[in-house]
Amino acid sequence: MESCLEAIAQQLTQSDQILIISHKNPDGDTLGSAGGLFYALKQLGKQAAIICSDPIPKRFLYLFEEAQQFVLDFKPQLIVSVDVADVTLLGPKTQEFANQIDICIDHHKSNGVIAKQSYIEVEAAATCEIIYLLLKQMSVQIDRKIANCLYTGICTDTGCFKFSNTTPRTHRIAAALFESGCEYEQINRRLFDIKSMEYMMVKRDALEHLEFYYDKRVALIVISQALLQKIQVDVAELDGISAIPRQIEGVDIGIILKERPEGGYKVSIRTGATVDASELCKQLGGGGHARAAGCAIDADLETTKNKLLKVIQPIFQE
Amino acid sequence: MESCLEAIAQQLTQSDQILIISHKNPDGDTLGSAGGLFYALKQLGKQAAIICSDPIPKRFLYLFEEAQQFVLDFKPQLIVSVDVADVTLLGPKTQEFANQIDICIDHHKSNGVIAKQSYIEVEAAATCEIIYLLLKQMSVQIDRKIANCLYTGICTDTGCFKFSNTTPRTHRIAAALFESGCEYEQINRRLFDIKSMEYMMVKRDALEHLEFYYDKRVALIVISQALLQKIQVDVAELDGISAIPRQIEGVDIGIILKERPEGGYKVSIRTGATVDASELCKQLGGGGHARAAGCAIDADLETTKNKLLKVIQPIFQE
Numbered sequence: 001m002e003s004c005l006e007a008i009a010q011q012l013t014q015s016d017q018i019l020i021i022s023h024k025n026p027d028g029d030t031l032g033s034a035g036g037l038f039y040a041l042k043q044l045g046k047q048a049a050i051i052c053s054d055p056i057p058k059r060f061l062y063l064f065e066e067a068q069q070f071v072l073d074f075k076p077q078l079i080v081s082v083d084v085a086d087v088t089l090l091g092p093k094t095q096e097f098a099n100q101i102d103i104c105i106d107h108h109k110s111n112g113v114i115a116k117q118s119y120i121e122v123e124a125a126a127t128c129e130i131i132y133l134l135l136k137q138m139s140v141q142i143d144r145k146i147a148n149c150l151y152t153g154i155c156t157d158t159g160c161f162k163f164s165n166t167t168p169r170t171h172r173i174a175a176a177l178f179e180s181g182c183e184y185e186q187i188n189r190r191l192f193d194i195k196s197m198e199y200m201m202v203k204r205d206a207l208e209h210l211e212f213y214y215d216k217r218v219a220l221i222v223i224s225q226a227l228l229q230k231i232q233v234d235v236a237e238l239d240g241i242s243a244i245p246r247q248i249e250g251v252d253i254g255i256i257l258k259e260r261p262e263g264g265y266k267v268s269i270r271t272g273a274t275v276d277a278s279e280l281c282k283q284l285g286g287g288g289h290a291r292a293a294g295c296a297i298d299a300d301l302e303t304t305k306n307k308l309l310k311v312i313q314p315i316f317q318e
Numbered sequence: 319m320e321s322c323l324e325a326i327a328q329q330l331t332q333s334d335q336i337l338i339i340s341h342k343n344p345d346g347d348t349l350g351s352a353g354g355l356f357y358a359l360k361q362l363g364k365q366a367a368i369i370c371s372d373p374i375p376k377r378f379l380y381l382f383e384e385a386q387q388f389v390l391d392f393k394p395q396l397i398v399s400v401d402v403a404d405v406t407l408l409g410p411k412t413q414e415f416a417n418q419i420d421i422c423i424d425h426h427k428s429n430g431v432i433a434k435q436s437y438i439e440v441e442a443a444a445t446c447e448i449i450y451l452l453l454k455q456m457s458v459q460i461d462r463k464i465a466n467c468l469y470t471g472i473c474t475d476t477g478c479f480k481f482s483n484t485t486p487r488t489h490r491i492a493a494a495l496f497e498s499g500c501e502y503e504q505i506n507r508r509l510f511d512i513k514s515m516e517y518m519m520v521k522r523d524a525l526e527h528l529e530f531y532y533d534k535r536v537a538l539i540v541i542s543q544a545l546l547q548k549i550q551v552d553v554a555e556l557d558g559i560s561a562i563p564r565q566i567e568g569v570d571i572g573i574i575l576k577e578r579p580e581g582g583y584k585v586s587i588r589t590g591a592t593v594d595a596s597e598l599c600k601q602l603g604g605g606g607h608a609r610a611a612g613c614a615i616d617a618d619l620e621t622t623k624n625k626l627l628k629v630i631q632p633i634f635q636e
Contacts, residue, residue: 207521
């Protein structure tokens with residue numbers, strides 16, 4: 001049922017045992033939302049716990065200093081999912097709650113969670129923005145810990161206020177979180193500046209093997225299984241590598257070929273405004289968005305490249 | 319003379335021919351400040367021009383669509399310097415105005431410009447923040463062009479809201495600029511995502527020759543003259559390369575050795591909280607800040623490295 005934030009605030013205020021559920025492969029927004037809500041509920045003297053199917057990534061551990069957040073030693077009276085777009089994103093540890101979610105708070109357009117009360121605001125840059133508004137409704141005092149959680153979700157989901165989902169409200173909430181003592185400098189350094197040694201090694205390899213086609217309007221990077229097995233890099237960090245080809249000035253189509261363990265290649269294509277990536281990938285049995293799409297090609301490297309370049313060729317033929 | 323923003327606003331409102339001066343090697347803040355003020359003065363029906371000793375870098379050309387901003391075809395009644403910390407930063411084309419500056423608007427602590435009226439606010443993350451407040455005083459309607467200029471200065475000087483100089487006010491001004499139609503998505507992509515081919519080539523070379531010392535707590539990169547002559551990379555972009563060694567997880571000291579055309583090396587040292595970079599550089603005849611310092615070493619590469627490692631050694635000896 002679609003619900004308003006006031007009703008959800010009231011429901012939370014009236015409950016004493018609350019379980020918060022994050023999505024699997026947790027990111028800054030689901031963890032920041034869960035942490036922010038957790039600390040708020042504790043401030044109000046309630047029992048609360050967070051549950052997530054996957055371990056908390058090392059880079060987000062600073063949100064949970066005491067690690068008591070993940071101990072469920074009570075029978076939940078209310079179950080709240082945060083930033084969970086669909087029950088398929090719950091994962092094995094939280095699957096059992098799929099049909100028992102009381103409150104669903106999210107900002108994904110495609111939300112498919114069935115809950116007694118749902119608050120989905122697609123215009124929110126991050127679920128943490130909604131949690132901020134909710135906590136204000138609940139008259140929670142936003143302290144340093146809560147501010148750090150909510151800022152983390154907002155800055156990760158907006159690429160530190162760079163992406164188009166950022167709104168005036170996003171900036172105004174950030175201002176308020178600063179005033180609540182949010183440690184934004186350390187958080188930003190940790191999330192955006194520091195790279196693992198493994199990431200740098202994969203990046204070096206990627207740049208060494210950067211290839212250009214069609215008058216340097218297409219850039220291609222290959223990430224081999226041999227490399228991934230030699231260097232154990234975090235999946236979240238690999239995303240940064242995928243952005244490289246399209247970052248180069250003048251490149252319209254950036255391609256990343258990631259070799260699969262079973263052979264063949266996972267292809268990611270990122271394009272500028274003039275090329276539809278999903279159209280290209282559709283021709284190879286894949287799909288996606290206009291600016292970012294993907295497909296899989298069951299072939300060796302040379303064949304894979306040739307198939308791709310053949311599909312791309314018409315674009316540069318005029 | 320220290321002056322208040324109201325007085326400066328009044329002075330500008332009462333003048334009809336205004337010359338705006340940016341500092342040499344112009345960055346986003348000096349150009350954004352100049353552009354924002356220029357468009358505001360034109361909106362008020364005044365004659366205005368901007369003068370800068372160096373050409374506008376390609377990456378900031380979007381601020382000046384018509385390029386009429388740089389035509390000085392009137393006798394200035396009022397001369398305003400923006401983001402100019404010292405007269406030594408004027409450069410040959412604007413040096414003649416060094417003793418004629420009427421109004422100096424800046425946010426540098428060390429401001430040494432002599433002007434009839436000065437407004438220096440060190441807490442401002444960018445001079446563009448001050449210009450925003452000034453334009454509000456002048457009852458200027460912040461339109462898209464002005465918003466793009468002011469946002470550019472703010473996001474370049476704060477690393478897109480990442481650095482410690484960002485304040486609640488910075489975020490609130492950004493919110494207001496969004497509401498004035500600022501094209502933040504394109505601006506951020508242009509300023510933070512797109513890299514030149516040359517930059518990627520230098521980065522590749524730097525990563526290829528990354529060296530580690532003292533249990534990987536020291537990382538070192540060499541940028542040779544041979545490379546810089548082969549690849550003509552923009553100086554502003556080279557700054558990004560200097561950050562690489564210290565970005566690596568676990569690295570306390572990042573060192574960049576840039577070979578000078580006349581031989582020898584320009585050394586840049588960046589450190590974490592535990593090491594004082596200026597102390598290290600002082601021992602080699604240089605200086606700087608606690609986290610970023612530099613020196614020059616007149617020697618070949620091997621000797622340069624050895625001198626550096628010898629100065630660093632005591633830190634890791636416990």
